[in-house]
Structures are given as C-alpha cells and as structure tokens.
Amino acid sequence: xxxxxxxxxxxxxxxxxxxxxxxxxxxxxxxxxxxxxxxxxxxxxxxxxxxxxxxxxxxxxxxxxxxxxxxxxxxxxxxxxxxxxxxxxxxxxxxxxxxxxxxxxxxxxxxxxxxxxxxxxxxxxxxxxxxxxxxxxxxxxxxxxxxxxxxxxxxxxxxxxxxxxxxx
Amino acid sequence: xxxxxxxxxxxxxxxxxxxxxxxxxxxxxxxxxxxxxxxxxxxxxxxxxxxxxxxxxxxxxxxxxxxxxxxxxxxxxxxxxxxxxxxxxxxxxxxxxxxxxxxxxxxxxxxxxxxxxxxxxxxxxxxxxxxxxxxxx
Numbered sequence: 001x002x003x004x005x006x007x008x009x010x011x012x013x014x015x016x017x018x019x020x021x022x023x024x025x026x027x028x029x030x031x032x033x034x035x036x037x038x039x040x041x042x043x044x045x046x047x048x049x050x051x052x053x054x055x056x057x058x059x060x061x062x063x064x065x066x067x068x069x070x071x072x073x074x075x076x077x078x079x080x081x082x083x084x085x086x087x088x089x090x091x092x093x094x095x096x097x098x099x100x101x102x103x104x105x106x107x108x109x110x111x112x113x114x115x116x117x118x119x120x121x122x123x124x125x126x127x128x129x130x131x132x133x134x135x136x137x138x139x140x141x142x143x144x145x146x147x148x149x150x151x152x153x154x155x156x157x158x159x160x161x162x163x164x165x166x167x168x
Numbered sequence: 169x170x171x172x173x174x175x176x177x178x179x180x181x182x183x184x185x186x187x188x189x190x191x192x193x194x195x196x197x198x199x200x201x202x203x204x205x206x207x208x209x210x211x212x213x214x215x216x217x218x219x220x221x222x223x224x225x226x227x228x229x230x231x232x233x234x235x236x237x238x239x240x241x242x243x244x245x246x247x248x249x250x251x252x253x254x255x256x257x258x259x260x261x262x263x264x265x266x267x268x269x270x271x272x273x274x275x276x277x278x279x280x281x282x283x284x285x286x287x288x289x290x291x292x293x294x295x296x297x298x299x300x301x302x303x304x305x
Contacts, residue, residue, distance in 0.1 A: 038247075038262065040247065049269035050269060051269050051270060051271045052271075055271060057269075057271055059265070059269075060211075060260075060261045060262070060263075060264060060265045060266060061212065061214040061262070061263065061264070061265040062214040062215065062216060062247075062262070062263065064214060064216065065214075080267075080268050080269055089265065090212050090265055091212060091214060092212055114216075115300075115303035116213070116215075116221075116299065116300030116303045118212075118213045118214050118215050118221075118300055119214065119215060119216045141216075143216060144215075144216050144220070144247035144262070145216045145217045145219075145220065145247055145248060145249070146248070147247070147248060161303075
C-alpha cells in the first residue's frame with residue numbers, strides 16, 4: 001500500500017521529508033513557499049509551514065532561532081513548533097529551560113540571547129585578552145540586518161548586552 | 169393549566185439556550201475571525217537591531233492611527249534599514265511569529281485592522297516592542 005500524505009490522507013505521497021510524507025500538491029506548495037523565503041534565512045529548504053488546506057508559506061520571523069536549531073539539532077515533535085525537518089524556529093522555544101551562564105564562564109557553543117529575548121546567536125570564538133584587555137566573545141548568527149549568517153563581536157556589535165545559555 | 173405551565177418552561181429553557189448560544193457565538197466569533205488578532209495575539213517578536221524594533225513600533229503605531237487606505241500605501245524599511253521596502257503586512261511577517269502557522273491576507277488585514285479587538289492586540293504588541301527597545305541591544 002502506498003504511503004499517504006500526512007495532511008491529505010486520501011492522496012498518495014510523492015515526497016518524504018523529516019520522516020513525514022507529502023502528496024504532489026503539498027510538494028508543489030512546499031517548493032513555491034521555499035522560493036519566497038527571505039534571502040538571509042539559512043537553511044532555506046525547510047523554512048516553510050503548512051497553513052491550511054493546500055496552502056504552504058514561508059515561516060514568519062527572522063530565522064535566527066531556526067539557524068541555531070539546525071546547528072545544534074534542537075527539535076520539536078509539535079508540528080506548529082518546527083520547520084519541515086523538525087527543528088524549532090521560535091526563540092522562546094529554543095532557550096526554554098536552558099541555564100543562564102555568566103559572561104566569564106561562556107564557552108564556544110553556548111547561545112547568546114538578546115536582552116528582549118528576540119534574537120539569538122551561537123558563541124563561535126573566544127579570544128582571551130592580553131594584559132589589561134578584555135576577552136573578546138564572537139557570536140555567529142543568522143543576521144536579518146546583514147543579510148545572512150555572520151560573525152560579530154559581543155562588546156561592539158551587540159553592545160555587550162544580553163545573556164548566555166548553555167545546552168545540556 | 170399544567171400543560172400550559174410545561175409549555176411555558178419548555179419555551180423559557182429554549183429561549184435561554186438560544187440566547188446563550190448566540191451570545192457565546194457573538195463574543196467568540198469576531199475574536200477568532202479577526203485576521204490581525206489571529207496573527208498578532210501571543211505572537212513572538214523577532215528582531216536583531218534597535219533600528220528594526222523602531223520600524224516595527226512605527227508600523228504598530230500607524231496601525232492604531234492611520235486609516236486603511238493610508239496604511240495600504242505606507243512602506244517601511246527592510247531588515248537592512250533601506251527605506252520603503254516593505255508593506256506593513258510584509259513587515260509583520262518578517263518580525264512576528266504567530267502562535268500557530270498562519271497567513272496574513274492583506275485584504276482581510278486592511279478590512280479588520282481598525283476593529284476594537286485588533287486594536288487591543290496591536291497595543292499589546294506595541295508595549296512589548298517598546299519594552300524591547302528600552303532594554304537596549
């Protein structure tokens with residue numbers, strides 16, 4: 001028996017992504033929605049959601065949490081919380097329950113969170129300061145402002161504001 | 169007499185039921201149907217810079233002040249700060265993630281943006297953007 005579309009059980013599946021099957025109409029809807037994903041969002045191929053009936057759209061928001069979710073494989077099994085491949089795209093879902101780390105304890109791989117919890121990045125480099133100079137913390141993030149994934153310094157680009165969370 | 173009393177109570181219960189259902193539908197239906205409320209109520213704000221947050225705040229203020237025709241013609245800066253790139257619905261889609269996957273139909277948006285329940289949702293998000301701005305970046 002042929003696999004059926006997850007959203008249209010009466011239709012045969014022609015596409016499988018992230019362990020889920022989709023029909024030809026969904027396949028076309030997914031492709032059309034992917035074409036409309038903002039140029040700064042990475043990865044693009046999965047940044048779409050199923051709205052209703054045969055309507056697919058690019059996911060709303062900046063995609064900052066989605067990029068980290070892919071880097072660190074942070075998934076959700078709830079359809080409304082995850083991209084096509086199951087990675088989360090909400091900042092609050094991404095950082096929920098993660099312990100806060102003091103700036104002096106920050107390590108590569110920790111998550112930078114903006115003061116308003118509306119933007120996130122990944123700690124990519126830590127450059128210890130020489131005598132009388134501060135340690136520099138570099139953050140890699142999906143930057144809507146700069147148009148892609150960029151690395152910026154905490155004290156300058158982010159004005160030294162925000163918190164750090166650690167994944168288990 | 170007894171039969172009339174029974175009829176009276178039956179009618180009273182029926183009227184009560186219909187009134188209750190109508191009231192419930194009337195109060196719940198516009199809330200659920202309003203496109204602005206569906207999109208903005210409880211939505212997560214995502215923004216990287218204060219310039220973006222200021223543009224979002226400006227758009228939300230316009231939604232409270234300007235008539236639909238003016239809103240339709242209004243354009244806002246894109247993510248890089250280039251002025252006049254985005255319509256108001258594009259700006260909202262770029263920075264707000266609704267609680268459930270939802271589209272934002274432009275025609276429905278402009279029709280319903282002035283409704284009281286929409287204005288309440290807009291004010292709530294405007295407060296949250298202002299808080300984000302005051303925390304600094």
